[in-house]
Amino acid sequence: MDLRATPAEEAFRADLRAWLATTLPTLPEKPAHTDWQARRAYDTHWQELLFAAGYAGIDWPLEAGGRGASPVEQLIFKEECERAGAPYVGLGFVGLLHAGPTINAEGNEAQRTTYLPKILSGEHVWCQGFSEPGAGSDLASLRTRAVRDGDHYVVTGSKIWTSHAEVADYCELLVRTGTEESRHKGITWLIMDMKSPGIEVRPLKTISGSTEFAELFLDDVRIPVENRVGDENDGWRVTMVTLSFERGTGFVGELLESMRLLRSLTALAKDTGAFGDPGIRRRIGQLSASFDSLWALTKRTVSEAQVTGIPGIGGTVFKLAYSEAGQRLADLSMELLGEAGLAMSPLATSGVDLNNDEWVEAWIKSFNLTIAAGTSQIQRNIVSERILGLPKEPQVTGGSK
Amino acid sequence: MNFQLSDDQVALRDGLLSLLDGRYDLDAVRSVEGQASVVERSRWAELADAGVFAILASEADGGLGLGRVEAAVALEALGAHLVPGPLVGSIIAGQRMASAASGEVLVGLHSRSAGGSLPRLLELPNDCDGYLVLPGTGEGAAPVTYVERSTLATTQVPTSLDPLTPLAQLAAPIADGEEFSSAADPVRRDALLLTAAYEVGLASFSLWRAVAYAKDRHQFNRPIGSFQAIKHLLADELARLEQARVAVAYAATITDQPEVAVIDGEVNGLSATECTWRAVASAKLLADTAALSAAKTAVQVHGGMGYTWEVPIHLAMKRARVLATTLGTSDHMAEIVAALTR
Numbered sequence: 165m166d167l168r169a170t171p172a173e174e175a176f177r178a179d180l181r182a183w184l185a186t187t188l189p190t191l192p193e194k195p196a197h198t199d200w201q202a203r204r205a206y207d208t209h210w211q212e213l214l215f216a217a218g219y220a221g222i223d224w225p226l227e228a229g230g231r232g233a234s235p236v237e238q239l240i241f242k243e244e245c246e247r248a249g250a251p252y253v254g255l256g257f258v259g260l261l262h263a264g265p266t267i268n269a270e271g272n273e274a275q276r277t278t279y280l281p282k283i284l285s286g287e288h289v290w291c292q293g294f295s296e297p298g299a300g301s302d303l304a305s306l307r308t309r310a311v312r313d314g315d316h317y318v319v320t321g322s323k324i325w326t327s328h329a330e331v332a333d334y335c336e337l338l339v340r341t342g343t344e345e346s347r348h349k350g351i352t353w354l355i356m357d358m359k360s361p362g363i364e365v366r367p368l369k370t371i372s373g374s375t376e377f378a379e380l381f382l383d384d385v386r387i388p389v390e391n392r393v394g395d396e397n398d399g400w401r402v403t404m405v406t407l408s409f410e411r412g413t414g415f416v417g418e419l420l421e422s423m424r425l426l427r428s429l430t431a432l433a434k435d436t437g438a439f440g441d442p443g444i445r446r447r448i449g450q451l452s453a454s455f456d457s458l459w460a461l462t463k464r465t466v467s468e469a470q471v472t473g474i475p476g477i478g479g480t481v482f483k484l485a486y487s488e489a490g491q492r493l494a495d496l497s498m499e500l501l502g503e504a505g506l507a508m509s510p511l512a513t514s515g516v517d518l519n520n521d522e523w524v525e526a527w528i529k530s531f532n533l534t535i536a537a538g539t540s541q542i543q544r545n546i547v548s549e550r551i552l553g554l555p556k557e558p559q560v561t562g563g564s565k
Numbered sequence: 566m567n568f569q570l571s572d573d574q575v576a577l578r579d580g581l582l583s584l585l586d587g588r589y590d591l592d593a594v595r596s597v598e599g600q601a602s603v604v605e606r607s608r609w610a611e612l613a614d615a616g617v618f619a620i621l622a623s624e625a626d627g628g629l630g631l632g633r634v635e636a637a638v639a640l641e642a643l644g645a646h647l648v649p650g651p652l653v654g655s656i657i658a659g660q661r662m663a664s665a666a667s668g669e670v671l672v673g674l675h676s677r678s679a680g681g682s683l684p685r686l687l688e689l690p691n692d693c694d695g696y697l698v699l700p701g702t703g704e705g706a707a708p709v710t711y712v713e714r715s716t717l718a719t720t721q722v723p724t725s726l727d728p729l730t731p732l733a734q735l736a737a738p739i740a741d742g743e744e745f746s747s748a749a750d751p752v753r754r755d756a757l758l759l760t761a762a763y764e765v766g767l768a769s770f771s772l773w774r775a776v777a778y779a780k781d782r783h784q785f786n787r788p789i790g791s792f793q794a795i796k797h798l799l800a801d802e803l804a805r806l807e808q809a810r811v812a813v814a815y816a817a818t819i820t821d822q823p824e825v826a827v828i829d830g831e832v833n834g835l836s837a838t839e840c841t842w843r844a845v846a847s848a849k850l851l852a853d854t855a856a857l858s859a860a861k862t863a864v865q866v867h868g869g870m871g872y873t874w875e876v877p878i879h880l881a882m883k884r885a886r887v888l889a890t891t892l893g894t895s896d897h898m899a900e901i902v903a904a905l906t907r
Contacts, residue, residue, distance in 0.1 A: 165569065165571065166566065166818075166822070167819065168566070168822050169824075169828065170566075173566070236566045243832060247832055427833075427834075427906065430906050442896075442900070445900055445903040446896055446899040446900065449846075449899030449900060449901070450850070450899050452903065453812070453851055453902050454808065454851070456843070456844065457848075460811045460815035461808065464811055464814075467567055468569065478807065481807045481808075484800070484801075485804045541797070543800070544797040544801070545800075547800035547804065548790075548796035548803075549796070552799055552803060554779060554780060554788075554790040554791065554795075554796050554799065555790055557792070558787070
């Protein structure tokens with residue numbers, strides 16, 4: 165084990181730190197949470213700046229417009245961005261963290277050169293069309309149907325939990341190309357242009373009041389066969405690659421954000437006097453230890469990925485543990501805020517912003533941590549079956565309602 | 566950056582595991598249960614021959630000249646075999662005492678923390694030849710001293726919680742002996758770190774025993790391990806184990822590579838020493854939790870059998886209780902981490 169930085173990594177960190185120090189002050193003010201067009205503009209502007217400076221797709225290949233550097237430098241990038249308070253990946257997350265890495269690993273040459281550079285430059289925003297009203301945890305039961313018609317697939321069905329569909333250019337779409345009973349053997353991974361005729365987007369309001377998710381209704385949407393990633397009916401394997409990125413390294417930004425939030429929460433606890441309570445201190449210590457170990461686990465996952473190219477099963481352990489630690493952090497923040505945690509609008513005392521609105525929103529969103537990207541119950545099934553080697557539950561066939 | 570074990574480290578682990586499989590199988594370990602002395606010197610000598618107690622000693626002093634990562638790897642293997650005896654104390658003492666490195670002298674650890682009116686106990690009183698005495702937390706920059714066992718007045722405790730950790734009650738707090746190290750902090754950190762590594766081994770022992778039982782044991786015509794109620798308990802223990810294991814690996818690595826502690830400390834607004842302390846206390850906290858929780862779950866998964874003396878899970882549970890107590894409790898570790906979170 166060797167965690168020492170190479171001279172190249174040290175130089176990368178120093179250059180990045182200097183670039184962030186000069187660039188961040190030039191950013192416009194953050195847009196309102198609910199203004200999706202403005203948020204898209206803000207996030208893609210940040211992505212353009214990163215791309216122009218050579219900081220987009222740090223571990224993506226040069227041909228794809230990336231930097232061709234190591235995943236370690238990608239981690240340093242995230243660490244320094246969080247430290248400097250740089251914007252998070254935002255609306256770009258599906259393209260940058262799911263679809264992009266999947267196309268990079270499983271797409272053909274034409275797909276890589278067509279889609280990857282525009283994801284990196286911020287020109288294209290992607291959304292995810294995996295889950296369906298009847299196919300959540302049991303994703304392999306999905307029913308959105310794709311029928312071959314010459315050099316097109318004609319797609320009909322509906323999708324749900326499609327993040328940022330309102331402002332997306334492309335969708336990573338899972339469709340049923342096999343028989344209804346084919347389950348994971350009859351799924352295909354397609355790239356869908358969101359401007360295609362036959363797509364209806366209906367925003368879905370979540371418990372935080374946000375419309376970050378939408379439902380998609382697809383009615384005879386024509387998708388060129390050349391937009392297929394991997395073989396027909398081999399989409400489940402491709403999906404597992406997508407999910408391994410999501411679970412393996414897709415939450416690194418969130419983890420670093422949680423670590424920053426814990427630091428500000430500690431400062432708040434000192435300010436209010438709550439830090440004098442040993443119970444509060446111990447909860448802070450417990451969370452700090454958990455987050456630090458998850459950061460170390462990330463480094464280990466990245467070390468493994470440097471050998472294999474795809475994050476290993478350890479990502480599932482990360483997802484399971486991070487989701488629950490994130491919820492404990494959110495719970496602690498609400499207790500420390502007291503009554504101020506009951507207001508969703510920003511409050512200030514003596515002219516100082518409390519940032520209660522951010523904490524409250526984070527608390528509501530924390531309920532999603534153990535649901536999105538595979539519920540914690542599904543993660544536990546994966547851990548116990550694929551790592552511990554415990555037997556599967558007997559299959560209940562035919563039921564997918 | 567490479568956070569994987571190197572080929573040499575894998576070879577060290579596998580070599581030790583193979584020795585332990587042969588010489589410290591469960592029957593051998595259990596053969597000394599409840600006895601006043603639990604270390605068989607001939608087996609201890611075999612560990613010494615394998616270099617266990619010389620692992621941190623410099624090559625100039627005849628040691629292996631390896632680091633905390635290797636020591637942690639060794640202790641996890643020892644923990645996974647429930648090997649009894651003053652392992653951590655003897656490895657730390659082995660850095661400066663050739664007699665400990667060679668396995669002739671067994672060195673225990675004793676932390677002189679303030680216990681108020683509670684009795685103070687000495688671990689492994691009939692096995693240790695001497696003890697490294699760590700100053701209590703309120704004693705400031707006091708040194709670590711070495712005290713001969715023969716100088717301590719004690720009364721044997723007839724039955725200890727852990728049948729593989731016999732105890733004696735001290736007649737009086739241990740006074741300073743001959744100076745071992747002028748600075749207590751690095752010794753305390755090593756002791757916590759290596760104990761945490763052993764606890765990771767204990768957690769792994771409990772978890773994999775429970776997994777094996779869950780695959781084998783049938784109820785309702787199915788292996789109980791196919792029920793989600795059981796699987797999910799075990800998945801949570803794996804998550805705790807992996808977090809503890811990687812926290813130990815990280816703490817060991819930055820102790821050996823202080824330049825990493827400088828950079829990581831900077832990111833967190835801490836000095837390199839503070840960063841190392843936070844990592845070590847975090848590792849101990851997570852390892853305490855992993856070892857105790859895995860044992861609890863393993864007892865539960867074993868059902869009624871888990872409550873029997875015959876099934877060995879209680880040995881891991883009791884050792885974890887010992888190790889989560891003697892060098893500072895989990896709450897104490899959480900306090901250290903909280904103080905270093907800014």
